[in-house]
Amino acid sequence: MKRATKTILVAALFLLGFAAVPAARAATIDSEEQAFVDLLNAYRKDLGRTELKISISATNGAEVFAQNFSENPGDSNVCIHIDTSGDAPEERSQKHGYYFLTENMGWGYETAQQIFDAWKASEGHKENMVNSGGRTIGIARVYNATAVGKTDCNGQTISSPWFWIMDISDEGVERLIGNNLKTSELYSTQTYRKMTVTVKKWSKKAKKYKKLRYGEVEVYDSHGRLLDHDIADKKGKCALYILGSSNNIVIKAAKFKGNSTAKFSLKGKLTSKKKVKSKSTTLKKNIKFEIRFK
Numbered sequence: 001m002k003r004a005t006k007t008i009l010v011a012a013l014f015l016l017g018f019a020a021v022p023a024a025r026a027a028t029i030d031s032e033e034q035a036f037v038d039l040l041n042a043y044r045k046d047l048g049r050t051e052l053k054i055s056i057s058a059t060n061g062a063e064v065f066a067q068n069f070s071e072n073p074g075d076s077n078v079c080i081h082i083d084t085s086g087d088a089p090e091e092r093s094q095k096h097g098y099y100f101l102t103e104n105m106g107w108g109y110e111t112a113q114q115i116f117d118a119w120k121a122s123e124g125h126k127e128n129m130v131n132s133g134g135r136t137i138g139i140a141r142v143y144n145a146t147a148v149g150k151t152d153c154n155g156q157t158i159s160s161p162w163f164w165i166m167d168i169s170d171e172g173v174e175r176l177i178g179n180n181l182k183t184s185e186l187y188s189t190q191t192y193r194k195m196t197v198t199v200k201k202w203s204k205k206a207k208k209y210k211k212l213r214y215g216e217v218e219v220y221d222s223h224g225r226l227l228d229h230d231i232a233d234k235k236g237k238c239a240l241y242i243l244g245s246s247n248n249i250v251i252k253a254a255k256f257k258g259n260s261t262a263k264f265s266l267k268g269k270l271t272s273k274k275k276v277k278s279k280s281t282t283l284k285k286n287i288k289f290e291i292r293f294k
Contacts, residue, residue, distance in 0.1 A: 058138025
């Protein structure tokens with residue numbers, strides 16, 4: 001009987017402390033796993049959400065849990081996202097080095113279309129897939145023939161050997177160590193244009209532009225779809241990744257102080273490898289963006 005698990009909605013906004021991050025190995029993505037990410041990104045695009053980038057560390061974590069899941073399908077703890085070592089998604093993300101937001105698990109579905117349709121039809125799973133804070137994704141599909149004939153945690157006999165895990169993350173391993181997301185963290189077959197942004201604000205006291213630390217920078221396309229977002233480091237720098245060739249984008253920066261948010265916009269065509277400096281005239285003056293495409 002084909003079914004997906006009930007979702008436990010676990011969405012950690014902040015991880016306090018972290019374990020040592022192991023060296024990332026090359027994630028392996030088969031054609032069905034890639035097809036799932038493509039289906040999900042098309043769906044997210046229709047909703048105006050970011051296109052998720054495949055993270056090596058999140059995929060490694062998903063693969064480990066998928067294998068553990070396939071070997072222990074009747075374990076009641078495993079079926080609520082706690083692996084046999086006792087780790088919940090937050091602990092697994094720390095061990096593998098990614099910033100955890102949401103996780104889906106399911107079994108009995110061989111193809112990407114099947115698992116996508118099943119999760120989309122389940123409200124909790126669908127909410128996890130379209131999480132607005134998502135930036136990267138880990139995806140794993142494991143085949144384990146020895147699971148066939150065993151009883152799952154719902155008391156049903158397993159007739160299909162396929163097990164899926166999806167983890168959605170914010171920035172991947174670099175978020176944990178306080179740096180911007182790096183190209184090396186992204187699955188190698190994905191082609192992105194990297195855009196570095198430094199946001200500066202005019203200081204009346206210093207009488208010069210000063211870097212806007214820890215502000216959130218968002219990049220939208222001309223249709224208002226969020227392409228990527230990042231939190232600036234202490235030097236005011238962000239690293240953003242864009243699929244496609246369009247240079248017609250909108251950049252917004254937000255600096256958070258308590259419950260108030262100030263946003264600044266810059267519109268215009270940006271040319272590859274061209275440095276652009278401009279003051280915002282949309283909501284507030286004296287904001288400068290320095291932008292580079294790579």
